[in-house]
Amino acid sequence: xxxxxxxxxxxxxxxxxxxxxxxxxxxxxxxxxxxxxxxxxxxxxxxxxxxxxxxxxxxxxxxxxxxxxxxxxxxxxxxxxxxxxxxxxxxxxxxxxxxxxxxxxxxxxxxxxxxxxxxxxxxxxxxxxxxxxxxxxxxxxxxxxxxxxxxxxxxxxxxxxxxxxxxxxxxxxxxxxxxxxxxxxxxxxxxxxxxxxxxxxxxxxxxxxxxxxxxxxxxxxxxxxxxxxxxxxxxxxxxxxxxxxxxxxxxxxxxxxxxxxxxxxxxxxxxxxxxxxxxxxx
Amino acid sequence: xxxxxxxxxxxxxxxxxxxxxxxxxxxxxxxxxxxxxxxxxxxxxxxxxxxxxxxxxxxxxxxxxxxxxxxxxxxxxxxxxxxxxxxxxxxxxxxxxxxxxxxxxxxxxxxxxxxxxxxxxxxxxxxxxxxxxxxxxxxxxxxxxxxxxxxxxxxxxxxxxxxxxxxxxxxxxxxxxxxxxxxxxxxxxxxxxxxxxxxxxxxxxxxxxxxxxxxxxxxxxxxxxxxxxxxxxxxxxxxxxxxxxxxxxxxxxxxxxxxxxxxxxxxxxxxxxxxxxxxxxxxxxxxxxxxxxxxxxxxxxxxxxx
Numbered sequence: 001x002x003x004x005x006x007x008x009x010x011x012x013x014x015x016x017x018x019x020x021x022x023x024x025x026x027x028x029x030x031x032x033x034x035x036x037x038x039x040x041x042x043x044x045x046x047x048x049x050x051x052x053x054x055x056x057x058x059x060x061x062x063x064x065x066x067x068x069x070x071x072x073x074x075x076x077x078x079x080x081x082x083x084x085x086x087x088x089x090x091x092x093x094x095x096x097x098x099x100x101x102x103x104x105x106x107x108x109x110x111x112x113x114x115x116x117x118x119x120x121x122x123x124x125x126x127x128x129x130x131x132x133x134x135x136x137x138x139x140x141x142x143x144x145x146x147x148x149x150x151x152x153x154x155x156x157x158x159x160x161x162x163x164x165x166x167x168x169x170x171x172x173x174x175x176x177x178x179x180x181x182x183x184x185x186x187x188x189x190x191x192x193x194x195x196x197x198x199x200x201x202x203x204x205x206x207x208x209x210x211x212x213x214x215x216x217x218x219x220x221x222x223x224x225x226x227x228x229x230x231x232x233x234x235x236x237x238x239x240x241x242x243x244x245x246x247x248x249x250x251x252x253x254x255x256x257x258x259x260x261x262x263x264x265x266x267x268x269x270x271x272x273x274x275x276x277x278x279x280x281x282x
Numbered sequence: 283x284x285x286x287x288x289x290x291x292x293x294x295x296x297x298x299x300x301x302x303x304x305x306x307x308x309x310x311x312x313x314x315x316x317x318x319x320x321x322x323x324x325x326x327x328x329x330x331x332x333x334x335x336x337x338x339x340x341x342x343x344x345x346x347x348x349x350x351x352x353x354x355x356x357x358x359x360x361x362x363x364x365x366x367x368x369x370x371x372x373x374x375x376x377x378x379x380x381x382x383x384x385x386x387x388x389x390x391x392x393x394x395x396x397x398x399x400x401x402x403x404x405x406x407x408x409x410x411x412x413x414x415x416x417x418x419x420x421x422x423x424x425x426x427x428x429x430x431x432x433x434x435x436x437x438x439x440x441x442x443x444x445x446x447x448x449x450x451x452x453x454x455x456x457x458x459x460x461x462x463x464x465x466x467x468x469x470x471x472x473x474x475x476x477x478x479x480x481x482x483x484x485x486x487x488x489x490x491x492x493x494x495x496x497x498x499x500x501x502x503x504x505x506x507x508x509x510x511x512x513x514x515x516x517x518x519x520x521x522x523x524x525x526x527x528x529x530x531x532x533x534x535x536x537x538x539x540x541x542x543x544x545x546x547x548x549x550x551x552x553x554x555x556x557x558x559x560x561x562x563x564x565x566x567x568x569x570x571x572x573x574x575x576x577x578x579x580x581x582x583x584x585x586x587x588x
Contacts, residue, residue, distance in 0.1 A: 012416060120300045125563035127526025128544060129305075132556055135548045136312035212425050216530060219427045220545070235427065242431060243439050250435075253428035260423035268419065 006273040007266075016265025023259050027078040034072035035060075039227050041067045052245050062247040064238060073229040074252055080230040081259060084145055085211040091149035092210075093203050096156025101195070103157070104164025105187060115161060121154035130213065134222040144223050148213045156202055163198050167191055197274035204267035208260040215256045231256045290575070294568045301564040302354065302557070306347050309553045310339075316551045320363050337363060350557075359561075360554040362547075369558040372543060379449060380528060380539030383462070386455050387524065388517065390463020394421075395470020396513070400501065402471065403478025403509075414471065421468030426527050429464055430534040433457045447536035458535040462527055466520060473516050477509040484508075511580055518573035525563040 007013050026033055036042055045053060045067030055062040061070035103114035130147045137143050167173065168191070176186055217223030218232025226233060231252040238248025317334035318325070325333075334340055338349070353360060359369035395418075402414040437457060438446040448454045481487065482505065490500050528541030536542070540559060547555035 012412065120297055120304070123297045123301055123564045123567050124305075125522055125525045125560060125567065128529060128560060128563060131529060131545075132548050132560075133308065133312065136309070136314040136551065138313065208423060212423070215425050216427065219425070220530070220533075222548075232425075235431070239431065242435065246435055249428075249431050253425070253431065257420070257424040257428060260425075261420055264419050264423050265416070 003270070003273050007269055010269050013265050013269030016262040016269075019258060019262035020266060023078050023262070024082060026075055027082050030075045030079055034069075034075040036069040036072040038068065038073045038076040038229050040069075042069060043067070045069060052241070052248065054245070055247055061251050062245070064234070064248055065241060065245075070234070070247065070251060073234060074231065074255055077229040077231045077234060077252065078255070078259075080141070080224050080228060081211050081214060081256070084141065084148065084214040084224070084230075085207045085259075088145045088148035088214070089152065089203065089206040089210045091145070092152035092156055093199065093206060095149070096153040097160045097195070097199055099153070099157040100160025100162075101164055101187070101191070104161045105168055105183075105191065107165075114157075118154050118157045118161070121151075122158065124151070126151040127213075127216070130217060131220060131222055134217050139217075139222045139225050141224050141228065144214060144217055147217075148210050151213075152206060152209060156206070159198060159202055160195060163195055164191060167194050201267060201271045201274055204263060204270055208263040208267065211256065211260050211263070290572055294572065297568055298561065298564055299351075302351065302561060303347065305557055305560045306350060307343070309556060310343055310346070314551045316363055316553055319551045354561075359558040362555050363552045364550050365552070369554045372555060373540065373558055373562060376538065376540045376543045379537060380532070380541065382455065383458055383528065383532070383537060383539055384524060386459030387462035387466065388520075390459050391466035391470050391520075392513070394463055394467030396474055398467070398471035399474020400478055400506075400509075403475040403482070404501070406475075406479055406482075411475075415475065418468040418471035421464045421471075424465075426461065426465060426530040427534060429461045430458070430531055433461050434534070447534070449536070449538050454535075454537075458531050458537055461531055461535075462524070465527060466524070469520070470513060470516060473512055474509065477512045478505055481505050481508045511577055515574040515577045518570035518577070521570035522563065522567035525566060 007017065042059075042063065045059060045063035047053065052065055052067070053059055053063045059069050059071065061074060064070055064073065099114050099118065103111040103118075105111075130151050133147050133150075134143060137147075173186060173190060176190055181189075214223055214230065215232035215235075218230045219236050221233070221236050223232055224230035226237065234252040235249050238245060242249050315330075317330050317337060317339055320337065321330045321333045338346060341349075350360065357370070359373070361367065362369055362372060365372065398414045398418055402411040402418075405411050434446055434457065437443050444453050444457050487500065487504060490504050495504075525541075528537075528539060529544050530541070531537070532539045532541030533545045540562070543555065544559045546552075547559070
């Protein structure tokens, strides 16, 4: 609970938390909030010569090239962003922690193999790898999630590994072992609780990484595909008319940056509060 | 030290071998058909099969990879499927543009990052510090394409100060370099700040203050040289991130570097080019990490290279 009190005392982090939660509420309540259906082409959503409308009283964020309400598309786009962000990050966190925990605790040959495999994963240029796989496998929301999870697993594994090895050498673990505790007990009762802070911090910061990743892949046209709206693919669709219809780029671009920033603010504060190695430094 | 370096270089070679093998397998297992891409949409099945044979794609995968590896050891990256040129030549032709962009980007990153980081570090826990760190976080949280497009809209389209894209003169370099500089600058600002704070806690700074040295002298002579090493380490780690970012930034600005080549190759399933770029990036990442590790004992003498 001291973490919560620490967060409350940091107004910037609280602002981040409120904004991030607002995005969650928006995506959950999308059908209630969106004034139009995200895929409906509204007849009055275009000028007589077929151009999109700038923001106005009827369409707050303007309309897109097909006369669809941009606000509604962005509200549903929040769903895509958060879905990919949470799922991809969750998978990376789970697998990465398992690899790091096993390698750090078991050591020996298994540990070496796992960590060398992690080194190998970290030597790949993540974005190039993700773009290549997404392009060649064929873009879909499922593939985007798997690809992002794949490239984000390595860093998590490395952090958890480093933390586990230093924990495993501490006296209280040796004492516990001398008292006759089994491996499972040591892992789940002693190591895992100590790992939780770092997993929470990385899990939070990872959400913003994955949200940005999804936006970039969709912006390049190899991520989430139309007609499913994603902030990235809204920019992808609108960028050729960028100079005449800048709202098609700026509103979704701003949304991605805001969500990522909000999550980063929370993650940063959590790191200050939870990471023992940083205590007293900031 | 020589033994350490030798072992690290052998490790690096093994990692690159692993990267080559995994990328190769991945590219040929994925359900995309390069032969169809080369032959064209209207080609008949016979034509596609012919192309497939010409590209050597009908041989068993391990045989293909063996040949690729054998050529790779001789410095041969193979030929592009579509451009019918040696991949090494294509990369060589694109490298100067990317290196130029990289130099510009690193300059901007350091200019932005060091300025923000030093000011924030010196005024630790003040309103200025908090504001600058939120600014740094804004840079980190904004995707490349949003910064790129915003730059183009404001400075090229609206103000007309710089061209929308292109290559050749200094004015073409400014927007893409600043775009990459803002992204990286956010990270550098954070590292510089912690590093400055760390140095400020040392006794010799207190001594310098007690001697009555003026503030600027303390910063330039005592703090900066001691705070700079983590930043050098950061440049090493940064290279891998940079290789990814240029794919987006070069495409948006029409910068004829390796990033643009990569993006075209990915769209055309030109596997030899994708392989070449991946290996080149992996080399850069591995060497960058090695640089960072070599710098580490200089930062903290307790760290021994083993």
